[in-house]
Structures are given as structure tokens and as C-alpha cells.
Amino acid sequence: xxxxxxxxxxxxxxxxxxxIIQAEGQKTPGLENASENTxxxxxxxxxxxxxxxxxxxxxxxxxDEKGTIIAVTYDYINVTHDFGKTxxxxxxxxxxxxxxxxxxxxxxxxxxxxxxxxxxxxIYVSDNGDQWSxxxxxxxxxxxxxxxxxxxxxxxxxxxxxQYRTENGSILFTSAxxxxxxxxxNIPSTVYFLTWNGSVYTAYGSGYIFYNKPATxxxxxFLVDSKDKRYAEMIVYSSNNLQDWTMQSGQVxxxxxxxxxxxxxPSTNYYYDVEKYTADGVITLYDYYGNxxxxxxGKSFTIQSRRDLFPTNYHRTPTFKAGKNYIIFTQYWHSPGxxxxxxxxxxxxxxxxxxxxxxxVPNSMDVIQANDNTLVGYGxxxxxxxxxxxxxxxxxx
Numbered sequence: 273x274x275x276x277x278x279x280x281x282x283x284x285x286x287x288x289x290x291x292i293i294q295a296e297g298q299k300t301p302g303l304e305n306a307s308e309n310t311x312x313x314x315x316x317x318x319x320x321x322x323x324x325x326x327x328x329x330x331x332x333x334x335x336d337e338k339g340t341i342i343a344v345t346y347d348y349i350n351v352t353h354d355f356g357k358t359x360x361x362x363x364x365x366x367x368x369x370x371x372x373x374x375x376x377x378x379x380x381x382x383x384x385x386x387x388x389x390x391x392x393x394x395i396y397v398s399d400n401g402d403q404w405s406x407x408x409x410x411x412x413x414x415x416x417x418x419x420x421x422x423x424x425x426x427x428x429x430x431x432x433x434x435q436y437r438t439e440n441g442s443i444l445f446t447s448a449x450x451x452x453x454x455x456x457x458n459i460p461s462t463v464y465f466l467t468w469n470g471s472v473y474t475a476y477g478s479g480y481i482f483y484n485k486p487a488t489x490x491x492x493x494f495l496v497d498s499k500d501k502r503y504a505e506m507i508v509y510s511s512n513n514l515q516d517w518t519m520q521s522g523q524v525x526x527x528x529x530x531x532x533x534x535x536x537x538p539s540t541n542y543y544y545d546v547e548k549y550t551a552d553g554v555i556t557l558y559d560y561y562g563n564x565x566x567x568x569x570g571k572s573f574t575i576q577s578r579r580d581l582f583p584t585n586y587h588r589t590p591t592f593k594a595g596k597n598y599i600i601f602t603q604y605w606h607s608p609g610x611x612x613x614x615x616x617x618x619x620x621x622x623x624x625x626x627x628x629x630x631x632x633v634p635n636s637m638d639v640i641q642a643n644d645n646t647l648v649g650y651g652x653x654x655x656x657x658x659x660x661x662x663x664x665x666x667x668x669x
Contacts, residue, residue: 318349326350326654328348328654331369340352340400341355344364346364351401355642377399407451418434443455444459462477474509474570479506479544480531483531486503491521545590549591560582564577582602583626584602586602599618611635612628614626629663635651636653638650646658
């Protein structure tokens, strides 16, 4: 979650067409004459410079279910197709910083920064990290945007983008195949991810921390930290069709003592992410204060304190499943610059046992799940490790 939020705030930059975003070499029925979006070129192969992995710091990492891991550093793209047994390394297309994301069989690679408001930024898409196609965008007067997230939700690829040089506002793009994209909606707030509960889509911004207790708690307003008396309100939108969105909570209110204000404008500073392995139709989120947030209707949430699932008060991952065990990874400060990891292990998600992980796991390790049998951990020291049970880890980079 921590590295995900870092990427969210750094954000990958691209340009947006008000109509269709299309991969080169692909044609959309009815748009055969839209030549600006259908340039036909051979797939791009980034030349290999090393038949091994580099050891420099990782900016971004993504993995699929089949064994492909892509680790992007400041200058290189490290690719393995066998969970780290062999690697090839290519130079990044330019000297800019790049981010990689994965959603349902597709890897997306793009720059994190834009130098000019109307600069065209190529977005690369690949099935395996070896050959790439360009999502060639025609700005048509639209300002540059940053990619916030790419997801696969309810059978649809969803790309969330943030407009260039604007504090608020998100653009939603959808795709049937992850290659041809259409602009679907504009949401007035910056949102970071979506969920689907079987009948309603929900889009989430972060939220606002404030000090004064409301006379009456409104929708999605909670006491999130009982010790320091911190309250929060979530930013939540809902939709039945991905096109029309209604704000359910998160509007800035007068008379609130917001924790962080810039030029009299409150800034969002309440963060949460989506949990896994939850009951059908129940949306479950977790925050940085040790709370679990749940909703059945995708509009109104309730809160429950679960400090036992957040013992270090620094960072935790969602719940993963490895074999018979459910596992949550947390971090704690060991010494200056050294952030060790712990694992919370359970067979029933009711009783949890805390285990200190081997010191050889990556420093400040974040974890993603590649498939049912493989967890991938990576840290700020450039190391990558894999595990099939969450307890025993093997270094692969």
C-alpha cells in the first residue's frame, strides 16, 4: 500500500483524447478513418543490454500469474518469465522515470513526469514485457494527465487518470480488451481505485482528517483514532453504470477543523485501501489507524477498530492467502534506515499469530500476490524475493 500511494502521488503522466485511446496496430470498428489513432507499426522491442538483473533501486514493480515480473529502476527495465531464475535487462525508452502496472494479462509502462502541458507521452502496453505496443494518444487540445491506477473490475478494464495541473478531478476510461480505451466519465474529486459489490460501482478518494467531533456523525464520518481524538470523512462516489456518479460523502464542510489546510483549502490525508478475501457483496477496506471499514451497499460504511491487525502502526498490506494460511505483512522501524517486516498468520482470519520475518527479506518490503502459490516482495534496497507460504523467502534479485 505504501508504495502504491507513493506511485499515486508521483503519478504516471499521459495525454488524453476526449474520444478514443487506441493501441497502434489495433482498429476500432467504425473508426478506420481515424488515422491519428490507428498508426500501424511493428511491435516495439526494447534492446537487451544485460542477460541478468541489475541491482539498483526499484521504482515500480508488477507481476502476472505466469511467472513474469517486471521491475523498473531509474534506468532499466528488468524482466523475468520464470519467477527470477533468469533475467534480461533493457534500457528505459528515455531517461525519464517510468512506472509499470499490471491488470488482467496486460502490463502498462509510462513516464511519471511530463515537461510540457501538451507533450504527447507514449504509453506502452505488453502481454509479457518482451514486445510492446504504443497507446498512441491524440490530445486534441486536452491537457496532459497522470495515470492514477489501472484495474480490471467486473469484466472491464478501468483506467483512472488525473488532469494535468489540477488539484481535483479524475477522468475515467474503460476498455473491453485493455488496448482500445474510451473516455467514460469525469469525477469531480481525485479518486484512486474502484470496487464492485455485485450491483454498485464505488470510487474512492482518500479523505479528510479533522479534530472537532461532529454533533451528529454524517455518512462515512468516523472516529478513527481514539487515543489522539482524530476524526475522518471518506471521499466516496457511487455509480450503477460507470458513467453517472453521485457523491456519497467527502464534500468540504464549513466549521470543520481540518488537520491539513493549504491556502484555506483542506487537503486529503486519510488513506485506506481495499481488503481481500471478504464475504460476497461486502466491500472491506482498511486504513492506517488499525480500522476496518465495511459496506454492503457501496455507499455507507461502518468502522471497526482492529489494532491486532495493525500492531506496528506504520504500514500493512492487504490479506493474502498462501496455502491454508491467511497472511498480512506489517513493517516496523528497526534502526535508522532499516525497516523490518513481520507477518500476521491465521487459518480462520479470527486468531492471528505474529511472526518476525528473516532479516534477509528486502528492506521496507512491500508484497504483491502473483498467483495462488507465489508472493513477491520488493523493497527500497533493490532486492526482490519470492515465497510460497509468506514465511520463507528466497532472494531472486
